[in-house]
Amino acid sequence: MRQAWRVADVRAAEKTLMATLPEGTLMRRAATGLARRCALLLEATGGVYGARVLLLVGSGDNGGDTLYAGAMLAARGAQVRALLLSPDRVHLAGLAALRQAGGFTTVDLPTRSDLVLDGIVGIGASGGLRPLAAAIVKSIGDLRGRTGQRAVVVAVDVPSGVTVDTGHVPGDAVTADVTVTFGCLKPAHVVGPAAARCGQVELVDIGLGPVLVADPAVRVAEDADIAAWWPRPGAASDKYNRGVVGLATGSARYPGAALLSTAGALAGPTGMVRYAGSAHQEVVRAHPSVVAAPKVADAGRVQAWACGSGLGTTAEARTALRSVLATSVPVLLDADAITLLVGGEYAEDLRRDAPLVLTPHDGEFKRLAGEEPGADRMAGAARLAAWTNAVVLLKGDRTIVATPGGEIWANPTGSPALATAGSGDVLAGLLGSLLAAGLPAVRAAVAAAYVHGLAGRHAALGGPATAPEVAAAVRPVLARLVA
Numbered sequence: 001m002r003q004a005w006r007v008a009d010v011r012a013a014e015k016t017l018m019a020t021l022p023e024g025t026l027m028r029r030a031a032t033g034l035a036r037r038c039a040l041l042l043e044a045t046g047g048v049y050g051a052r053v054l055l056l057v058g059s060g061d062n063g064g065d066t067l068y069a070g071a072m073l074a075a076r077g078a079q080v081r082a083l084l085l086s087p088d089r090v091h092l093a094g095l096a097a098l099r100q101a102g103g104f105t106t107v108d109l110p111t112r113s114d115l116v117l118d119g120i121v122g123i124g125a126s127g128g129l130r131p132l133a134a135a136i137v138k139s140i141g142d143l144r145g146r147t148g149q150r151a152v153v154v155a156v157d158v159p160s161g162v163t164v165d166t167g168h169v170p171g172d173a174v175t176a177d178v179t180v181t182f183g184c185l186k187p188a189h190v191v192g193p194a195a196a197r198c199g200q201v202e203l204v205d206i207g208l209g210p211v212l213v214a215d216p217a218v219r220v221a222e223d224a225d226i227a228a229w230w231p232r233p234g235a236a237s238d239k240y241n242r243g244v245v246g247l248a249t250g251s252a253r254y255p256g257a258a259l260l261s262t263a264g265a266l267a268g269p270t271g272m273v274r275y276a277g278s279a280h281q282e283v284v285r286a287h288p289s290v291v292a293a294p295k296v297a298d299a300g301r302v303q304a305w306a307c308g309s310g311l312g313t314t315a316e317a318r319t320a321l322r323s324v325l326a327t328s329v330p331v332l333l334d335a336d337a338i339t340l341l342v343g344g345e346y347a348e349d350l351r352r353d354a355p356l357v358l359t360p361h362d363g364e365f366k367r368l369a370g371e372e373p374g375a376d377r378m379a380g381a382a383r384l385a386a387w388t389n390a391v392v393l394l395k396g397d398r399t400i401v402a403t404p405g406g407e408i409w410a411n412p413t414g415s416p417a418l419a420t421a422g423s424g425d426v427l428a429g430l431l432g433s434l435l436a437a438g439l440p441a442v443r444a445a446v447a448a449a450y451v452h453g454l455a456g457r458h459a460a461l462g463g464p465a466t467a468p469e470v471a472a473a474v475r476p477v478l479a480r481l482v483a
C-alpha cells in the first residue's frame, strides 16, 4: 500500500525533523535525489555533459531545490540556465550555488532544452498559476532537445498548477514526464487530474517517515494488497462456504445489465451466483451455472446482494430494492438503486446493521447528494459516505473509495477503456461477489475497482473494448494477480 499526506501534515513533520538537523539538510537531501534522477534521465539523450537544462524557478523553497539540483548538474558539465519568475525574491543560497557551479540566469525561454525542471511552485502553492507562470508553462511543450525530441519535463515535488491536497487542476499546469517528490507522496500524486500530470512519480527519502505521525489523507492499493486480500478456495471449500452472491439487476428494458453484472460476479471469488429479476431466463441461457428466479423473495440464501444496475425505477424495481434492503447481509447499491434512494423513501430501510456500499458515477452522486462531487472528490465521497453510513465508491478516472469513518482510497489502475456502456455493471457484480465472499466492504470496493481497472487495460490491448470484454478480461488479470 502507498499512502499520501496533506500539506499541513507534511509541513508539521518537516518542522519536527528540521529541528533535529543542521539548517539546509533537508533541501540538500531533496536536491541531491532530484539531481540524481535528472542525470539518469539525461543518460537517455546523450549524458549530462553538454546537456541543456532549463530551470523554472519560483520564489520559494521549491525554487531552492531546483537551483541546487541545477548546480549539481552544472558541476557535471551540463549547460544550466535558470529562468527566475520573481528575480527579486529567489532562494539566494541556491542561486549562488548555481552560479558558482557555472550556471546562468536567463530572462527568456530558450528555444532548445533537453531537460526542464519545474520548480515554479511546490507544496506552498495557492490558487491557480499566476499569468507569467501560466504563460511559461504553456510553452514548455515547444522546447526541443539535442536529439530533436521534445524536452523531458521533471516536476519538482509536484507539477506546478495542481492543487496539492485535492488533485484538482484549476487551470494551466505542468504536465511532467517524471515528478520527483520528497519525504512522502501528496494527494495530487494519486488523485484526480493532477495525478495524470505527474507522469512517473519518484519518491526521494529525506528521513520524514518516522516523524510523519498523522493519518494519511489517501491510500493506494498495490498488487500485493489485492493478492493478500483476495479470497481463494481451499480444501475445505464448497460452493456455499465460498459465499453466494445475489444479483438484483437488469430489467425488461435493460436485460444486458443483468448479463454483465452476472459476468462480473462469476469472475469473482464466490462459489455461486444467484440472479433475481425479469432477465432470469436470459441469464441462465448465457450463464448456465447461475441459479435464477424472477423475484428477490424467491432467490434463496445469499451472503451479499448487488442491486440496481439496469434495474429501472418501476414498481418492480422498488420491490426488489426493498426486499434486498430487508435482508441482513451486506448490500451494494448501484445505478437505478441509487436513483431510487433520492427523496428519502428508503431512509428507514437503509438503517441496517450489515454493510452498505454505494457505487455512484458523478450523475448519480449529484442526484443523491444534491451537489456535484466537486473539485475535491475525496471530500465529496467522504461526505456522502458519512451521510449515508455507507462505503462510497465514486467512479471516475481515479475512482475514490470512502468509508463513513473518513478513510479514503484512490484507485491507480483506471483506464479510459472503461468509459464504455455497461462496464459499471461488471464492476457491481464483481464487488458483490467480493462482499459475499466475506471481504470487509472497504476492501471489497478497493479490490473490485483495482481488478476492474486492470481488466479494462487488458481488454483494451485487443482494440476498443466493450463491457463483455472487460468482464472476460477479469479472469486473465486474476490469473496473474492472485494465482
Ligand SMILES: NC(=O)C1=CN([C@@H]2O[C@H](COP(=O)(O)OP(=O)(O)OC[C@H]3O[C@@H](n4cnc5c(N)ncnc54)[C@H](OP(=O)(O)O)[C@@H]3O)[C@@H](O)[C@H]2O)[C@@H](O)CC1
Residues within 6 Å of the ligand: 014, 015, 018, 026, 027, 028, 030, 031, 058, 059, 060, 061, 062, 063, 065, 120, 121, 122, 123, 124, 125, 126, 127, 128, 129, 130, 133, 156, 157, 158, 182, 206
Ligand atoms: N520544508 C522543508 O523542509 C522542505 C521543503 N522542500 C521544498 O520546499 C517546497 C515548499 O517550499 P515553500 O514553502 O517555500 O513553497 P513553494 O512551493 O516554493 O511556493 C511558494 C512560493 O510560490 C509562490 N506561489 C504560490 N502560489 C503560486 C501560484 N499559484 N502561482 C505562482 N506562484 C505561486 C509564492 O509567492 P508569493 O505568493 O509570495 O508571491 C511563494 O513564494 C516543497 O515543495 C519542496 O520542493 C524540500 O526542500 C524538502 C524539505
Ligand SMILES: Nc1ncnc2c1ncn2[C@@H]1O[C@H](COP(=O)(O)OP(=O)(O)O)[C@@H](O)[C@H]1O
Residues within 6 Å of the ligand: 335, 361, 394, 395, 396, 397, 398, 399, 414, 415, 416, 417, 418, 419, 420, 421, 422, 423, 424, 425, 426, 427, 452
Ligand atoms: N475516463 C475514465 N477513466 C477510467 N475509468 C473510467 C473512465 N470513465 C469511466 N470509467 C469507469 O468505468 C465505469 C463506468 O461505470 P458506469 O458509469 O456505471 O457505466 P455503466 O452504467 O454504463 O455500466 C466505472 O468503473 C468508472 O470508474
